[in-house]
Amino acid sequence: xxxxxxxxxxxxxxxxxxxxxxxxxxxxxxxxxxxxxxxxxxxxxxxxxxxxxxxxxxxxxxxxxxxxxxxxxxxxxxxxxxxxxxxxxxxxxxxxxxxxxxxxxxxxxxxxxxxxxxxxxxxxxxxxxxxxxxxxxxxxxxxxxxxxxxxxxxxxxxxxxxxxxxxxxxxxxxxxxxxxxxxxxxxxxxxxxxxxxxxxxxxxxxxxxxxxxxxxxxxxxxxxx
Numbered sequence: 001x002x003x004x005x006x007x008x009x010x011x012x013x014x015x016x017x018x019x020x021x022x023x024x025x026x027x028x029x030x031x032x033x034x035x036x037x038x039x040x041x042x043x044x045x046x047x048x049x050x051x052x053x054x055x056x057x058x059x060x061x062x063x064x065x066x067x068x069x070x071x072x073x074x075x076x077x078x079x080x081x082x083x084x085x086x087x088x089x090x091x092x093x094x095x096x097x098x099x100x101x102x103x104x105x106x107x108x109x110x111x112x113x114x115x116x117x118x119x120x121x122x123x124x125x126x127x128x129x130x131x132x133x134x135x136x137x138x139x140x141x142x143x144x145x146x147x148x149x150x151x152x153x154x155x156x157x158x159x160x161x162x163x164x165x166x167x168x169x170x171x172x173x174x175x176x177x178x179x180x181x182x183x184x185x186x187x188x189x190x191x192x193x194x195x196x197x198x199x200x201x202x203x204x205x206x207x208x209x210x211x212x213x214x215x216x217x218x219x220x221x222x223x224x225x
Contacts, residue, residue: 014171016045018131019162024048026083026129028120028136030055031189032070033220035135036180037173039078050129051075054085054119056092057112059195063215070187085119092194100196105143108196113147117154117163125158133164138177140169141192181220188218 018025025042029035029051042049053071058064064087075082095111102108117134124132132155137144144167151163168174181188190213191201202212 010040010044012041012044013176014041014045014173016041016047016166018047019164020130022130022162024050024129025131025133025164026050026052026120026124026127028052028054028116028132028134029071030134030136030193031067032074032184032186033177033181033188034138035071036074036184036186037138037177038133038135038168039074039080040176040180041173043078043080050081050083052083052085052120052123052132054116055193056086056088057116058193059089059198060215061087061089063189063193066187066216067189067193074184074186083123085123091115096194096196102196104141104192104197104200105146108194109143110146110150112194113150114154117151121154121158121161121163124155124161130160131162131164133166135168137165138168138173140174144169178220184220186220187216188220190218 023046025047027035027038027049035051039049051071053068055064055067058067068084072082092112092115095115096108099108099111113136117132120132132151134147134151136142137147148163148165151165155161155163191197198213205212
């Protein structure tokens with residue numbers, strides 16, 4: 001299925017114009033729930049979108065595979081090309097060494113964004129994409145300024161590459177992210193992604209009398225009237 005065929009079934013909520021009027025965008029995607037709104041709105045606005053999935057931070061491997069396959073499923077449904085990048089686990093752990101107890105939104109997260117965006121920018125440069133962006137910023141759990149700083153820094157070494165720092169939460173984007181997730185019945189991950197996030201989330205759950213996370217058991221559901 002071509003992107004323009006799927007676009008006819010999507011409601012256009014925002015008018016999008018990529019930086020410098022570019023029409024070709026490489027989007028780093030962290031997961032299907034966060035990416036869904038960006039995918040739909042870029043497609044319905046006629047932007048030539050390709051997804052770049054590079055997330056060696058996601059652990060354990062089963063969690064990684066579920067998140068990746070959900071993103072592939074939706075990309076195939078919408079006719080959007082999907083680049084499955086390497087899952088370089090050891091490199092990620094080496095970079096995270098010494099930051100195991102950093103809090104969410106701290107230095108470890110900056111390292112993680114830098115790593116993923118640097119790979120995204122390199123791929124964009126080597127494959128003729130003038131614009132890169134990411135689905136990470138749509139989540140209310142993330143620091144958008146932190147993410148955008150990392151994106152701009154990743155694009156800077158490459159002439160002709162721009163990081164698109166559009167606020168995907170505005171104009172109802174954050175709410176539609178959940179609407180799409182429920183409609184498509186995406187897998188609903190219960191923590192950010194890395195093993196340290198899983199540890200911290202489970203520690204919080206134990207302190208608050210809640211059960212620990214079980215990988216692969218939570219899914220968004222469409223509420224039926």
